[in-house]
Amino acid sequence: MDGETSKLAYFNLTKGIPWRFGPAWPGQRCLAKTRRGTACLKPALKGKTRCALHGGRSTGPRTQRGLQRISEANLKHGRQTKDKLAAQRHAAEVGRRVMGELKRLEQQIVDAGLMPDD
Numbered sequence: 125m126d127g128e129t130s131k132l133a134y135f136n137l138t139k140g141i142p143w144r145f146g147p148a149w150p151g152q153r154c155l156a157k158t159r160r161g162t163a164c165l166k167p168a169l170k171g172k173t174r175c176a177l178h179g180g181r182s183t184g185p186r187t188q189r190g191l192q193r194i195s196e197a198n199l200k201h202g203r204q205t206k207d208k209l210a211a212q213r214h215a216a217e218v219g220r221r222v223m224g225e226l227k228r229l230e231q232q233i234v235d236a237g238l239m240p241d242d
């Protein structure tokens with residue numbers, strides 16, 4: 125009886141179309157977003173996270189030019205590239221060193237009695 129009920133529910137959910145990949149299908153679905161903004165419901169290709177319609181057959185960029193093109197397409201503003209972040213870290217390190225040196229000099233002047241300590 126229960127099996128019969130769930131079969132009927134499944135039949136209603138799939139609108140009468142016998143469908144292998146119904147809502148209860150446990151496999152990996154395509155993770156792409158459709159033009160409607162909804163999730164793609166097709167099953168992903170074996171070992172992939174996309175269906176054939178959404179690039180599941182792609183093997184990725186192969187040439188240096190292709191890699192460059194993908195990199196440029198994914199770059200939004202370039203404010204957080206590896207080079208920029210490294211430069212920011214370096215500037216912060218230099219700033220910390222300068223501030224430490226200033227504090228040390230100030231303490232020496234205060235200790236020598238040339239400047240009030242407030």
Ligand SMILES: [Zn+2]
Nearest residue numbers: 154164175178
């Ligand atoms: Zn898809």
